[in-house]
Amino acid sequence: MTVPQPYRPDPRILDLGGDYYDEVAAATFPACTPRFLNARAAATVGLDDTDWAAHFCRFESLPENLPRPLALRYHGHQFRHYNPDLGDGRGFLFAQVRDDRGRLLDLGTKGSGQTPWSRFGDGRLTLKGGVREVLATEMLEALGVHTSRSFALFETGEQLERNDEPSPTRSAVLTRLSHSHIRIGTFQRLAYFEEAENIERLVRYCLEHLFAEPADAGPLRLFDLVTERTAALAASYLVAGFVHGVLNTDNINVTGESFDYGPWRFTPEWDTEFTAAYFDHGGLYAFGRQPEAIQWNLAQLAGCLALVTDDHPGLSERLQGFAPAFHAALAAAMLRRLGLPAVTEESDRALARAATAALATRKVGIDRFFFDWRGGETPPGPAYDDPAFAEFAAAIGNRRCSRNHPYWSDPSPCSLHIEEVEAIWTRIADDDDWTAFDQKIAAIRRMGDALAEG
DSSP, rough: OOOOOOHHHHHOOGTTGGEEEEEEHHHSSSSOOEEEEEEHHHHHHTTTEEEEEEETSSOOOTTTOSSSOOEEEEOEEEEEESSOOOOSSSOOOOEEOOOSOOOEEEEESSOOOOOOOOOOOOOOOEEHHHHHHHHHHHHHTTTOOOOOOEEEEEEEEEEEOOSOOOOOSSEEEEEEEEEEOOOOHHHHHHTTTTTTHHHHHHHHHHHIISSOOOOTHHHHHHHHHHHHHHHHHEEEHHTTTEEEEEOOOGGTTTOOOOOOOOEEESSOOOOOOOSSSSOOOOOTTOGGGHHHHHHHHHHHHHHHHGGGGHHHHHHHHHHHHHHHHHHHHHHHHHHHHHHHOOOHHHHEEEEEHHHHHHHTOOOHHHHHHHHHHHTTTOOSSSSGSSHHHHHHHHHTTTTTOOOOOOGGGGGSSSOHHHHHHHHHHHHHHHHHOHHHHHHHHHHHHHHHHHHHHH
């Protein structure tokens, strides 16, 4: 149960100065119709009793916070091609607050209007895109993935033209609650312009305000922390059966928090070649290649930090630490979704390897597998006759957990595959019927409560 917290504004981004962002103004929308308001998230930052439309559709400043929204500057590799023309093109940083854990969080937007980085775009978000992001973040949060949280979604009353979907289409503005919007691409921009002093300033900002570390701990310490967090993110994607779709360096947050959901998918089965983006023709960001993609992005950060440290061998050594950090995180994520206790590092990793081998048989789907095996008991059914499952059961041994929540008596697990997402949207688009959307959010949160009980 979430205990409401006091509102604690803390706009620390201003400490960095104007080399990192541009002041912008929000678009003026003809309507502000609330479609999703995350009261649970709001309670953690003292905004549960706020004027939602005033602050998250008209973007009137919050008390003692940023006087004007800030469009953040960054570059990035997009499908391994460097793009120096990026930046917040349809969003901005609206406010910064402390949450119930003392973390500095950002309230950032998507679809809030044009900025200097819009590159001829309209700066808007389709309502379908907003609905999809809410569903993705709710599902990932329930599954234990470190993700941004959809905070508010308002329909804005405009009709948008898009080349890759039916148009005109309804518009929206989304606010997300995130543990920072500092990307690997933020460092890349500074490295591109050889701004070593600004890189050092950003390192200190990240250490002090995002990781609660001494500001002078240095770039190698920051790299250790980012390695640990991004390795955990990669592992959690696999255990959730999730494909982000566009793991470019501008989409990798240094805190290891997943954010910015475009062509995402949940793969029904452990299919390493499953892709989410129709334009990912080579499968660069396929399900099974996501750890590789994130490590490649981490290498780009190492290149940036090489400008502010003489210990280049130390950076290289730390980059090699991604693989062991990933495997440790994969074991932890497997145990968490199965609800099983950790035993030893060796046996936990053996269990993770056995689980991966069992899932790779594709005899059952990912969600069904974790639902059936939750608690450690061997489930009945001919689907589990494959020898890989016997090896997995042996790896579990006598590890057990309770299954007291009524969710575990459901006939099937809660899933979120593309067919259901499209069906939810069709009801909204055709009949303005939000029933299936609201019911799905409730079902996802119920599953999250059941998983948290373990």
